[in-house]
Structure formats: structure tokens, C-alpha cells
Amino acid sequence: MDHTSFLERWFRRVALxxxxxxxxxxxxxxxxxxxxxxxxxxxSPPSMSFTPTLDNYMAIIAGRLDSNVASMGIDFVNNLMNSIILSVCSVAVALVLGVPAAxxxxxxxxxxxxxxxxxxxSFRFAPPLLVLLPLTLYFQEIGLADTYLGLVWVYQLICLPLILWIVRGYFEDISPDIEYAYRIAGHSWFSTFRKIALPLAGPGIAAAGLLAFIFAWNNFIFxxxxxxxxxxxVTVGALAFVTASGIQYGQIAAAIVLSIAPTLALALWAQRYLVEGLSLGAVKG
Incomplete structure (x- = not known):
């Protein structure tokens, strides 16, 4: 029995x-x-033996795209800041609207x-190209074309359905008896929502917010x-690394590392909430 258990643990570790x-x-x-x-x-063939260099990162930060023919200007740092602004603002708006709705x-x-x-x-089902032309025409009419406000509004429409349906499941897993007991004590509906429901569903809200942030960060077509x-x-700004004179693979790799760093840092910070959220969703109240 012990020998079988040892082999099973060893096999799981190797598979993992x-x-x-x-x-x-x-x-x-x-x-x-x-x-x-x-x-x-x-x-060719590729090798893991090389002399490391920081030239790719320095070129990106300096806004310079080196090629065999010329040195072209890029603004990847500005693209990175745009991604942070659009993703954070759209997720914040989606959370403010989606959590009470959920x-x-x-x-x-x-x-x-x-x-x-x-x-x-169903907003998640529709392909972006289906609504892209109407959105472009409407935005031009009301003055939201090429503005942060317009982009945030479109991005939050991507995040809102995701947050709504995920957080709704976490609220349904919380026993309503806890809220009823708090209401009987004379507290209002909003106080019950703020002091009871929100803290209990906090890990689920954090998990939904993280997933929505990733979806917003990776959006390209809008x-x-x-x-x-x-x-x-950054998803659009990365196109600048593909030029007629060649593809700057090293700078593309450096740009990828810099672009995934914020989402990776956010995922590591929210890891505890993600684990708690999964545990909450596994047990009915």
C-alpha cells in the first residue's frame, strides 16, 4: 500500500x-x-548560450526602433501607460455598475x-467587427472618437458581462439568512449590501476584476x-516592431515582457483572493 502510494505521488509530481x-x-x-x-x-541551431544585453529594453524606453536601414521612433512607454489607463478605468467602471447589478x-x-x-x-458573444462600424459612426457624431472616455466606455462593455455573471454566482452562494438576520436588526438594504454581501463576496469580486482586467488589457480591434x-x-503599439526592413525580435520580446509585467504583478497580488474565491464558489452557504 505504501509502495503504491509512493508511486502515485511520484507520478503526480512528474506529471505536474x-x-x-x-x-x-x-x-x-x-x-x-x-x-x-x-x-x-x-x-541556427538556436542555443541558450549567449551574452546578455539590455539594449532591447533601453531602445524601447528611449523610444527608438533600431533596424538595419534606419532608426525609427516608437512610443511604447506611452502605449503601456495607455493600456494601464484604459484597463484600470474600464474595470473600475464595470465593477461600479456590475457588482450592484449582480x-x-x-x-x-x-x-x-x-x-x-x-x-x-450576449455582448460577449457578438464579434467586435459586428459593432465596430456603428460605434465608429456614433462616436464621430457625439465627439467620443479618439478619446479616452470613448475607449473606456467600449472597454467596460467588454468587462461588464464578465463581472456581472461571475459575481452573481458568488452572491448566490452566500446564504440569504445572514442578510435577513442583519436586516431584522433594523439595517437598510444598502447597509446590508455594503457590510455583509460585499465582504463575503470580496474574493469573487477580486477574481472577476482580475479576469476583466486581462480581457481589457488584451483587447486589440477596438x-x-x-x-x-x-x-x-500596447496590443496595437506592438505593430510598430514589424517594419519593411525586418522584424525586431529582441525588442518584440522585451516589449512582451514589459506588457505582461502589470498583469502578472496584479495576478500575484490577487492570488490570495483568487484562492479564496474558488473556495467560496465550491461550498454552498
Missing amino acids: SIIIVFFMFPIFWIVLMSFQTNETILR YAFARHKFRGSEDIAFTLL ALVLASADKQP
């Missing part, structure tokens, strides 16, 4: 190690590429509630069409 290596190796290779020159990256759908059943919730979720160069995020 293989899975981790399989999924993490591309990221590890990109990090290595960010410290290499184009000549080192393109050599609580209302979870606690108050009314006629057409499921239809309204499904309609909001910013490509609705924003000019000075307001475009």
Missing part, C-alpha cells in the same frame, strides 16, 4: 512538472530572447431578469480603429 514546463517554457524563452540581439536569436440579479427575481442578464452576456497613435494600447 511536465505540465508546468510545457506551459512556462514559451514565457521563459521570450524572456531569454529579450536579452539577445537579432543576430543571436536568428542563429447582487440585484442574485437576490431579487423579477419578470424578465434572466432575459436582461442573458442580453448583457483600439486599432477607434484610437489614434497617441491613445493606442
Whole structure:
């Protein structure tokens, strides 16, 4: 029995190690590429033996795209700041609108509630190209084209359905008896929502906010069409690294490392809330 248990634990560790290596190796290779020159990256066969250099990061921060023909200007740092502004603001707006709505759908059943919730979720089903032309025309009419406000409004429409449906499930997992007892003590609905429901669903809200932030950060098509160069995020700004004279693989790798750093830092910070959120969703109140 002990021998079988040992083999089972050993097999699980080996399988887990293989899975981790399989999924993490591309990221590890990109990090290595960010410290290499184009000549080192393109050599055949590839090798992990090289002299590290910070030229790729220095070129990005300085706003310079080096090529074999000329040195072109880029503004990747501005693109990175645009991504942070758009993602943070859109998730904040989606949380302010989506969390109370999720609580209302979870606690108050009314006629057409499921239809309204499904309609909001359908925003995630529709391909971006379906609404891109109408949005462009409307934004030009009301003056929201090429503005942060317009982009944040579009981005929060991406985040809102995700937050609404995820947080709704966490509110439904909380026993309503706890809230009823607090209400009987003479507290208002808003006080019950703020002091009871929100803290209990906090890990779920954090998990939904993190997922929404990742979706907003990775959005490409809306910013490509609705924003000019000075307001475009990193997903669009990365196109500057592909030029007629060649592809700057080292600088692309450095840009990828810098672009995933904020989401990685946020995920590490919210890791505790993610674990608590999964535990909360696994047990009914």
C-alpha cells in the first residue's frame, strides 16, 4: 500500500512538472530572447548560450526602433501607460455598475431578469467587427472618437458581462439568512449590501476584476480603429516592431515582457483572493 502510494505521488509530481514546463517554457524563452540581439536569436541551431544585453529594453524606453536601414521612433512607454489607463478605468467602471447589478440579479427575481442578464452576456458573444462600424459612426457624431472616455466606455462593455455573471454566482452562494438576520436588526438594504454581501463576496469580486482586467488589457480591434497613435494600447503599439526592413525580435520580446509585467504583478497580488474565491464558489452557504 505504501509502495503504491509512493508511486502515485511520484507520478503526480512528474506529471505536474511536465505540465508546468510545457506551459512556462514559451514565457521563459521570450524572456531569454529579450536579452539577445537579432543576430543571436536568428542563429541556427538556436542555443541558450549567449551574452546578455539590455539594449532591447533601453531602445524601447528611449523610444527608438533600431533596424538595419534606419532608426525609427516608437512610443511604447506611452502605449503601456495607455493600456494601464484604459484597463484600470474600464474595470473600475464595470465593477461600479456590475457588482450592484449582480447582487440585484442574485437576490431579487423579477419578470424578465434572466432575459436582461442573458442580453448583457450576449455582448460577449457578438464579434467586435459586428459593432465596430456603428460605434465608429456614433462616436464621430457625439465627439467620443479618439478619446479616452470613448475607449473606456467600449472597454467596460467588454468587462461588464464578465463581472456581472461571475459575481452573481458568488452572491448566490452566500446564504440569504445572514442578510435577513442583519436586516431584522433594523439595517437598510444598502447597509446590508455594503457590510455583509460585499465582504463575503470580496474574493469573487477580486477574481472577476482580475479576469476583466486581462480581457481589457488584451483587447486589440477596438483600439486599432477607434484610437489614434497617441491613445493606442500596447496590443496595437506592438505593430510598430514589424517594419519593411525586418522584424525586431529582441525588442518584440522585451516589449512582451514589459506588457505582461502589470498583469502578472496584479495576478500575484490577487492570488490570495483568487484562492479564496474558488473556495467560496465550491461550498454552498
